[in-house]
Each structure stands twice: as C-alpha cells, then as structure tokens.
Amino acid sequence: MQALPDTDAAASRLAAHQVSLGYGERPVVHQLTLQVPDHRISVIVGANACGKSTLLRGLARLLRPSSGSVLLDGQSIASLPSRQVARTLGLLPQNPVAPEGVTVVDLVGRGRHPHQSALQRWSREDEQAVAEALELTDALDLADRPVDELSGGQRQRVWIAMALAQQTDLLLLDEPTTYLDVAHQVEVLDLLADLNRQRGTTIVMVLHDLNLAARYADHLVAMCEGHIVAAGTPAEVITEECMGEVFGMDCRVVDDPVTGTPMVLPISRHHPARPTPEVSR
Amino acid sequence: MSAVLSEGPDVDSGARPVAPVTTTSRPQAAADAIAAVRRARRSPRRRTRLVVAGLSVALVLVFAARTMLGDFTITLPDFFRILGGTEIPGATYILMESKAPRAVLGVLVGLAFGIGGAIFQSSLRNPLASPDIIGVSIGASAAAVFAIVTLDQRGVAVAVAAVVGALGTSALVRWQAGSVGGNRLVLIGVGLSAAMLSVIQYLFTRADEWDAQVVLHWLTGSLNRVDWPTIRVLSALLLVLLPVLVLLARSTRVTELGEDTAAGLGVGPRRSDALLVVAVLLVALGVAAAGPVAFVSFLAGPIARALNGGRTTLLGAGLVGAVIVVGADHLAAYLVPDVNYPVGVVTGAFGAPFLLWLLATGRTSRRS
Numbered sequence: 001m002q003a004l005p006d007t008d009a010a011a012s013r014l015a016a017h018q019v020s021l022g023y024g025e026r027p028v029v030h031q032l033t034l035q036v037p038d039h040r041i042s043v044i045v046g047a048n049a050c051g052k053s054t055l056l057r058g059l060a061r062l063l064r065p066s067s068g069s070v071l072l073d074g075q076s077i078a079s080l081p082s083r084q085v086a087r088t089l090g091l092l093p094q095n096p097v098a099p100e101g102v103t104v105v106d107l108v109g110r111g112r113h114p115h116q117s118a119l120q121r122w123s124r125e126d127e128q129a130v131a132e133a134l135e136l137t138d139a140l141d142l143a144d145r146p147v148d149e150l151s152g153g154q155r156q157r158v159w160i161a162m163a164l165a166q167q168t169d170l171l172l173l174d175e176p177t178t179y180l181d182v183a184h185q186v187e188v189l190d191l192l193a194d195l196n197r198q199r200g201t202t203i204v205m206v207l208h209d210l211n212l213a214a215r216y217a218d219h220l221v222a223m224c225e226g227h228i229v230a231a232g233t234p235a236e237v238i239t240e241e242c243m244g245e246v247f248g249m250d251c252r253v254v255d256d257p258v259t260g261t262p263m264v265l266p267i268s269r270h271h272p273a274r275p276t277p278e279v280s281r
Numbered sequence: 282m283s284a285v286l287s288e289g290p291d292v293d294s295g296a297r298p299v300a301p302v303t304t305t306s307r308p309q310a311a312a313d314a315i316a317a318v319r320r321a322r323r324s325p326r327r328r329t330r331l332v333v334a335g336l337s338v339a340l341v342l343v344f345a346a347r348t349m350l351g352d353f354t355i356t357l358p359d360f361f362r363i364l365g366g367t368e369i370p371g372a373t374y375i376l377m378e379s380k381a382p383r384a385v386l387g388v389l390v391g392l393a394f395g396i397g398g399a400i401f402q403s404s405l406r407n408p409l410a411s412p413d414i415i416g417v418s419i420g421a422s423a424a425a426v427f428a429i430v431t432l433d434q435r436g437v438a439v440a441v442a443a444v445v446g447a448l449g450t451s452a453l454v455r456w457q458a459g460s461v462g463g464n465r466l467v468l469i470g471v472g473l474s475a476a477m478l479s480v481i482q483y484l485f486t487r488a489d490e491w492d493a494q495v496v497l498h499w500l501t502g503s504l505n506r507v508d509w510p511t512i513r514v515l516s517a518l519l520l521v522l523l524p525v526l527v528l529l530a531r532s533t534r535v536t537e538l539g540e541d542t543a544a545g546l547g548v549g550p551r552r553s554d555a556l557l558v559v560a561v562l563l564v565a566l567g568v569a570a571a572g573p574v575a576f577v578s579f580l581a582g583p584i585a586r587a588l589n590g591g592r593t594t595l596l597g598a599g600l601v602g603a604v605i606v607v608g609a610d611h612l613a614a615y616l617v618p619d620v621n622y623p624v625g626v627v628t629g630a631f632g633a634p635f636l637l638w639l640l641a642t643g644r645t646s647r648r649s
C-alpha cells in the first residue's frame with residue numbers, strides 16, 4: 001500500500017486513512033489505509049470475520065470510525081450531509097429485505113430518495129433513472145411484479161437496479177452473490193462489470209469466491225484480522241504465499257484456463273497435492 | 282454524475298473497450314422503458330388512492346351512524362340544522378354534548394393511533410412492535426394517571442405527563458433492546474407493559490376516590506368522559522405535529538428497507554428516530570385524550586396494508602384507526618342496552634383474536 005497523498009483526490013475519490021472500526025468495545029479493523037481507485041472494480045477478499053464487511057460499512061458511513069477517517073472527495077465522510085453522500089456513494093447491504101407487497105418499480109424508485117425532497121417527490125429524471133436502471137439490469141419485464149414473488153437471482157438484479165437508480169459514481173456491495181447459484185453469480189458480476197465499463201462507476205465489493213474475484217477485480221484487496229495483507233492486481237495478490245497468510249490454507253495457484261487470471265486450488269487434508277504438480281505457476 | 286454518464290469514464294483504460302451507453306443509443310427503447318415504468322407505477326398508486334377514498338367514505342358513514350343512530354335517532358336534516366345553530370329540545374343537547382364530541386374525538390384519536398402504530402410497525406419492521414403492545418401507550422397512561430392521582434393535575438399537564446411517559450417507555454424499550462425491531466424488543470415491551478399496568482393499578486388503589494369508569498378509561502381507553510375543550514387541545518396539538526409528520530413520513534419508504542439500506546439512501550438512524558418520536562407523540566396525545574384504546578395501533582397498520590396490496594400506507598392506517606375507534610364506540614354504546622362500555626373493551630375483544638391469528642400464522646416478523 002502506498003501512503004495516502006492527502007492532496008491528490010483525483011485518482012481516488014474514496015479512501016480510508018488510518019481508520020479503525022469496530023462494534024462497541026470490540027475493534028475489528030485496525031488503522032487501515034486504503035485508496036479505492038476511481039472507475040475500477042475493487043474486490044475485498046478475506047477469511048470470515050476478517051473485517052471486510054466492517055471495512056465496507058465504514059467506507060459507506062454506516063459505521064463511525066473510532067479513529068482515523070474515511071475521505072470522500074478529500075473530505076471526511078462523517079462531516080458531509082447524508083444526502084450529498086447518498087448522491088455520490090450507493091450501498092447494497094448483504095441481505096437487503098424488501099417490504100411486503102412492494103413492486104419492483106416501487107422498490108427501484110426508492111433508490112431515487114436522495115434526489116427527491118418533500119416538495120419534489122417524483123420527477124421526469126426519477127422516471128428516467130428508474131427506467132434506465134431496470135433496462136440495464138434486464139428487469140424491465142418484472143417492473144410490476146411484487147418483489148417477494150421473484151427468484152433469488154431476479155431479486156438480486158432488482159436490488160442492484162435500486163442502487164443504480166440512485167445514480168452514484170461509487171457503488172459498494174457486500175457479497176452481492178450470496179445465495180446465488182454459479183450461473184446467477186456470474187450474471188450479477190457481469191452486470192456490475194457492464195456498469196463499470198459503460199458508465200465508469202467505481203465499484204467496491206466484498207466477495208467470497210476467490211476465482212470470481214480474480215476474474216472481475218481490477219484491484220484486489222486481501223484482508224486478514226482487520227489489516228490489509230496485500231493489495232494490487234489479482235496476479236499480484238493471489239499467490240500461494242499470500243493465500244496461505246490470509247486464509248491459513250495451503251493451496252496451488254494456477255492460471256484460470258478460461259480467463260488466464262489466477263485460480264486458487266485449495267489443498268485439504270483429504271486431498272494432498274500430487275507430488276509433481278504439472279500446472280503450478 | 283451526468284458528466285460521467287455522458288462522457289463515459291475519463292480514465293486512460295487502454296485495455297478496456299468502452300461500450301456505448303445503451304439507453305442513449307436507442308432512444309425508442311428508452312421511451313418504451315419509461316412507458317413501462319409509468320405503467321407499472323400506475324396500478325399500485327391507483328389502488329392506494331382507491332383505498333384512501335374508500336376508507337374516507339367508510340369513515341363518513343360510521344361517523345354518521347355514531348352521531349345520528351343509536352338509542353336516540355337524529356335525522357339528517359335535523360343534524361345539519363343543529364350544526365347550523367338551531368335549538369331542537371333534547372336533540373341538540375344529545376348531539377352536541379354527547380354524540381358529536383365522542384365521534385370527533387374518536388376520529389382524532391383513531392387517526393393518531395393508526396398513524397403512530399403504522400410508523401412503529403413499518404420502521405421496526407414487525408407488526409408486533411406496535412405502541413400498544415410494546416408498552417408505549419400504557420406507559421403514557423401510567424404517567425397520566427400519576428399526574429392526575431398523585432400530582433392532582435388536569436388538562437394540558439396530563440397531556441404533557443402522557444408524552445413524558447410515552448417517551449420514557451420508548452426510550453427504555455429502545456435502550457434495553459437496541460435498535461433492531463426483533464422479537465427481543467417485543468418481549469421487553471410486553472414486560473414493560475405489564476409493569477406499567479401494575480403502576481396504574483397501584484396508583485388507583487392509593488387514590489382517595491375513583492370509580493370504575495375512570496379506571497377503565499386509563500386501562501383500556503374510553504371516549505365516555507369527553508368534552509369540547511379536550512378536543513380543542515388535542516386537535517391543536519395534532520395540527521402542530523402534522524407538518525413534521527408530512528416532512529418525515531417520506532422517509533418511511535426508505536426506513537422500511539432496513540437500517541443499512543436506509544443509511545445508504547441518505548436516511549440515517551437519527552432521521553428514523555425522529556419519525557419514531559413523532560409516532561410516540563401521536564400515541565401519547567391520543568392516550569392523554571382517550572386512554573390507551575386497546576389494539577387500535579396494532580390493528581390499523583396491518584388492515585390498511587392488507588387493503589393496499591401489502592404496502593404500507595400511513596394515511597390509510599390513520600383512516601382505518603379512525604373507523605375502528607368510531608365504529609367500536611358505536612358498538613360499545615349500543616350493543617348491550619343500557620350499558621355504556623368503554624370503547625377499549627370492544628377494540629380489545631376484536632384485537633386479541635387478531636393478535637392470536639398473527640402469532641399462529643407466523644406473520645410476526647417479516648423475512649429478515
């Protein structure tokens with residue numbers, strides 16, 4: 001990790017500087033410094049309870065740091081008005097819950113909340129943003145369906161559509177692929193990659209699947225016990241040594257035959273490595 | 282945002298092909314999409330309007346029944362003549378001093394309880410987390426009884442005591458249960474509710490003089506002891522709350538998505554707390570005027586939601602509350618000849634089975 005240049009906010013609108021986060025007395029993230037590269041997909045990986053979701057919550061201002069600060073456009077995010085933050089930075093929590101009976105278009109429309117006021121409740125821009133979000137997520141056909149009736153994959157697309165309707169330059173997602181089968185995981189990640197490519201939206205997400213993380217990340221951050229162990233391109237971060245340090249697990253790293261990105265093959269007690277690995281990097 | 286949208290990423294990402302933004306390159310598709318959004322938005326909105334209109338009509342009807350029917354019938358022409366100032370012996374007194382104030386108070390209290398309850402239920406995302414179940418109403422009542430019996434207060438001071446009691450009880454529940462509206466909060470609330478009930482009973486046993494009507498008023502709620510000054514004070518205070526409510530109610534659409542999502546959309550916990558405080562005030566004022574009318578807050582929200590296709594509607598909940606209170610008061614007054622039950626006895630009789638049904642069908646907490 002480089003040290004944070006305070007003055008140069010252009011390359012990184014969102015950054016954490018020496019930030020410590022926790023719940024009550026229990027610190028989870030310790031003095032962490034991170035720059036989120038603009039217009040890139042950053043993926044945070046790490047073992048369970050390593051603080052990756054906590055870090056994401058801190059970046060999204062859901063948690064107030066006990067020390068250090070999260071900077072958005074060079075200003076401490078805690079000092080900015082909530083509405084302004086919500087127009088710049090969107091968040092999709094891990095298991096969002098749709099209220100009963102809400103239709104897709106209603107839910108997605110709620111993403112427009114930070115753009116509305118008590119007097120200006122629903123404008124043409126809102127309409128346009130919702131239509132665009134539904135189109136991008138291929139959810140236009142679902143517009144009048146109740147969210148509770150949708151399948152898991154459809155539901156996740158709708159939630160992403162809500163975050164898109166918010167029209168933020170930065171989008172944070174906490175495990176957007178949980179509970180989805182592999183086809184739907186790829187579909188959701190492709191959608192996010194489209195968003196990043198077409199609109200330049202900066203994406204930060206927590207993912208569990210290392211191989212998908214390696215495929216989709218421009219910038220990969222590996223965390224362990226509240227610290228960043230390594231950050232950089234997937235090829236730089238996903239190495240046998242680093243994965244050993246992060247997950248406490250022996251593994252082989254090979255080239256993904258489909259994409260050429262690094263691919264992690266765990267070595268378990270029941271499946272020790274073969275003596276002459278032909279595919280090792 | 283728009284700069285990024287129209288120009289695409291202003292980065293030197295040579296390796297990365299920048300695809301055109303789909304919606305601008307296909308204007309027809311974009312227009313179709315907007316039309317689809319409009320269509321999809323129309324039917325739920327129409328349904329909400331229909332629900333509000335239907336409930337308004339229902340409220341007018343129960344109001345008319347409450348004021349004109351019963352043991353003393355007042356004809357429609359007489360009703361308007363009396364309102365116009367004509368003295369009709371007997372009828373004028375019965376309408377203006379008994380029936381009309383009870384009906385008007387029923388409407389006000391029902392609106393306050395209905396809206397207050399729906400705010401609790403939707404913000405805490407649990408239909409059981411309504412103020413009459415988690416002890417807020419009984420807390421308000423206990424403080425009001427304390428003000429009357431121990432401090433010998435009347436009028437506005439009682440309302441102030443009710444507000445203090447309601448805020449205190451909510452703060453206690455919140456402090457004990459945290460911000461999550463789970464069943465832990467409900468259980469703590471039920472416990473506090475029982476404690477507050479015993480406080481009321483204790484205060485009455487210590488009082489110099491008390492009668493069953495007064496005790497019932499503060500235990501289950503009643504419109505029997507109403508007068509115009511109470512109504513004037515209540516409507517003035519509710520009018521003060523109205524603009525705050527309108528301003529904050531917009532955020533219920535977001536707070537019911539959960540704390541994290543709401544915060545992501547710019548509605549922090551402080552704003553949803555402010556809305557809950559408004560709900561507490563609504564309930565407290567209702568209690569100060571009519572006692573903790575049993576189960577109205579609890580019933581109104583879910584009924585309005587069921588009518589509205591499962592979606593929250595605060596106005597609908599308020600109207601349902603008003604219809605329940607006025608209708609139940611009519612039943613309470615005339616169901617058994619010569620016995621004037623407090624309204625809370627009837628709402629309690631309907632509310633309890635509904636509570637059991639809600640528990641039996643497992644609809645107490647929505648998927649979380």
